[in-house]
Amino acid sequence: xxxxxxxxxxxxxxxxxxxxxxxxxxxxxxxxxxxxxxxxxxxxxxxxxxxxxxxxxxxxxxxxxxxxxxxxxxxxxxxxxxxxxxxxxxxxxxxxxxxxxxxxxxxxxxxxxxxxxxxxxxxxxxxxxxxxxxxxxxxxxxxxxxxxxxxxxxxxxxxxxxxxxxxxxxxxxxxxxxxxxxxxxxxxxxxxxxxxxxxxxxxxxxxxxxxxxxxxxxxxxxxxxxxxx
Amino acid sequence: xxxxxxxxxxxxxxxxxxxxxxxxxxxxxxxxxxxxxxxxxxxxxxxxxxxxxxxxxxxxxxxxxxxxxxxxxxxxxxxxxxxxxxxxxxxxxxxxxxxxxxxxxxxxxxxxxxxxxxxxxxxxxxxxxxxxxxxxxxxxxxxxxxxxxxxxxxxxxxxxxxxxxxxxxxxxxxxxxxxxxxxxxxxxxxxxxxxxxxxxxxxxxxxxxxxxxxxxxxxxxxxxxxxxxxxxxxxxxxxxxxxxxxxxxxxxxxxxxxxxxxxxxxxxxxxxxxxxxxxxxxxxxxxxxxxxxxxxxxxxxxxxxxxxxxxxxxxxxxxxxxxxxxxxxxxxxxxxxxxxxxxxx
Numbered sequence: 001x002x003x004x005x006x007x008x009x010x011x012x013x014x015x016x017x018x019x020x021x022x023x024x025x026x027x028x029x030x031x032x033x034x035x036x037x038x039x040x041x042x043x044x045x046x047x048x049x050x051x052x053x054x055x056x057x058x059x060x061x062x063x064x065x066x067x068x069x070x071x072x073x074x075x076x077x078x079x080x081x082x083x084x085x086x087x088x089x090x091x092x093x094x095x096x097x098x099x100x101x102x103x104x105x106x107x108x109x110x111x112x113x114x115x116x117x118x119x120x121x122x123x124x125x126x127x128x129x130x131x132x133x134x135x136x137x138x139x140x141x142x143x144x145x146x147x148x149x150x151x152x153x154x155x156x157x158x159x160x161x162x163x164x165x166x167x168x169x170x171x172x173x174x175x176x177x178x179x180x181x182x183x184x185x186x187x188x189x190x191x192x193x194x195x196x197x198x199x200x201x202x203x204x205x206x207x208x209x210x211x212x213x214x215x216x217x218x219x220x221x222x223x224x225x226x227x228x229x
Numbered sequence: 230x231x232x233x234x235x236x237x238x239x240x241x242x243x244x245x246x247x248x249x250x251x252x253x254x255x256x257x258x259x260x261x262x263x264x265x266x267x268x269x270x271x272x273x274x275x276x277x278x279x280x281x282x283x284x285x286x287x288x289x290x291x292x293x294x295x296x297x298x299x300x301x302x303x304x305x306x307x308x309x310x311x312x313x314x315x316x317x318x319x320x321x322x323x324x325x326x327x328x329x330x331x332x333x334x335x336x337x338x339x340x341x342x343x344x345x346x347x348x349x350x351x352x353x354x355x356x357x358x359x360x361x362x363x364x365x366x367x368x369x370x371x372x373x374x375x376x377x378x379x380x381x382x383x384x385x386x387x388x389x390x391x392x393x394x395x396x397x398x399x400x401x402x403x404x405x406x407x408x409x410x411x412x413x414x415x416x417x418x419x420x421x422x423x424x425x426x427x428x429x430x431x432x433x434x435x436x437x438x439x440x441x442x443x444x445x446x447x448x449x450x451x452x453x454x455x456x457x458x459x460x461x462x463x464x465x466x467x468x469x470x471x472x473x474x475x476x477x478x479x480x481x482x483x484x485x486x487x488x489x490x491x492x493x494x495x496x497x498x499x500x501x502x503x504x505x506x507x508x509x510x511x512x513x514x515x516x517x518x519x520x521x522x523x524x525x526x527x528x529x530x531x532x533x534x535x536x537x538x539x540x541x542x543x544x545x546x547x548x549x550x551x552x553x554x555x556x557x558x559x560x561x562x563x564x565x566x567x568x569x570x571x572x573x574x
Contacts, residue, residue: 119512181363186362186363186364187359187362187363190362196337
């Protein structure tokens with residue numbers, strides 16, 4: 001088992017191996033729920049919590065479970081965690097719970113949850129699995145929130161609308177109206193807007209990555225040229 | 230003695246992409262003239278806005294993608310996309326609506342997929358559908374066509390003000406000049422339980438189909454037949470589409486003539502003729518085999534009827550064309566012509 005540093009796990013989960021932008025796992029909730037920042041953030045937080053608990057649980061029992069039956073065990077663990085998170089959201093955030101609806105129980109089918117259990121938590125110690133759960137969850141939350149922001153701004157001309165569902169009374173003042181008299185661009189709110197928006201965000205991430213790589217490879221050359229005379 | 234060795238095709242027609250595109254533009258002129266006659270200056274203003282935005286978008290995208298500007302700008306493909314979309318827009322569409330549609334068509338549907346020749350979907354129809362599902366109110370505000378030979382209700386300057394400032398002239402109420410299109414009227418009134426013969430007596434309808442609309446359809450038919458005659462468009466696609474539409478419309482009409490409009494009404498209404506000759510025949514997105522083109526066209530015709538009769542929109546040419554665009558590669562795969570001498574089956 002290769003030793004991976006905590007920082008690398010974090011960076012992989014949030015950026016290099018981002019579930020939403022690179023691995024393209026869990027696209028169903030990503031595309032369906034990301035029509036506003038608050039919806040995205042809400043489902044992102046729920047998924048983060050599920051990932052953290054399921055990763056820790058799988059890592060704890062990894063020496064007790066025979067590899068032949070690991071997948072059913074994973075499913076059982078994840079289903080329990082999702083049910084608990086769903087009940088908790090129903091109790092404490094009823095508004096958000098109604099808005100997100102079926103997509104909270106559907107976290108159980110999110111392939112990134114079982115994917116991390118299989119690929120990481122089953123092979124690593126508890127602390128690392130926990131960090132991996134948090135990192136992957138943060139990455140998914142980042143993708144959901146960014147896509148939600150893009151679609152909300154383009155579609156309705158607002159940001160953080162209905163934030164009171166997540167933050168209580170304080171959230172009501174958070175809503176930003178970016179333009180007066182904005183007619184709304186319905187396509188961005190509808191499903192095709194999710195696909196187009198995700199495509200644009202993936203392209204943006206690739207551009208950023210290639211710029212970083214370009215700079216990293218370009219620097220030594222520049223130093224050489226300067227050193228020559 | 231040296232013999233010149235060339236590969237097939239040995240008989241070639243010296244027609245460039247630019248020439249084909251220009252022919253499409255010429256062929257649209259009679260239809261556009263008819264539309265302008267019945268609906269006023271708005272049609273021409275839309276055409277100008279659309280062409281300007283399309284050329285601008287094309288230039289920007291070609292520069293960003295590092296493609297030769299002169300070569301691709303002179304192939305007129307952006308202008309054709311602009312005209313196809315502008316003709317489909319309501320005559321008083323605000324300028325930003327036209328610009329947004331052209332942006333979706335040229336930037337998203339064409340250049341993001343790799344430019345002319347690589348786009349799987351008809352760019353003009355992508356632009357139209359984006360607008361139709363995003364701005365249903367603006368897209369359904371059609372002017373009532375006025376009678377032949379009468380002066381336009383809105384002057385050129387008034388039309389400009391409506392399009393650029395949304396400033397409606399005070400001497401008219403909005404409802405006095407705008408109204409439901411014939412297909413819209415047919416749809417809502419059949420929904421109310423009226424019979425087709427009763428509906429057809431209302432002033433919206435003319436001899437065959439919608440008042441005014443039927444003349445525009447005639448203009449597009451003339452241009453379209455010229456396209457077929459010059460082999461710019463393959464006859465199989467319009468024949469397939471109008472044939473498919475006619476067959477399914479006849480079946481329903483014979484089953485219940487009080488409930489379903491006659492086939493000639495369907496062919497002559499909405500965008501059926503315009504779509505059959507100008508939109509479905511786009512060589513990039515249509516099927517390429519001979520039999521495939523008949524199937525492709527017939528598919529569009531049947532889908533148009535289904536959407537008109539049972540869908541959520543009064544006309545369905547744009548959706549039908551996009552749906553059959555997705556199917557075109559599969560149709561091509563299954564209709565490959567048999568190589569001469571090869572065994573059947």
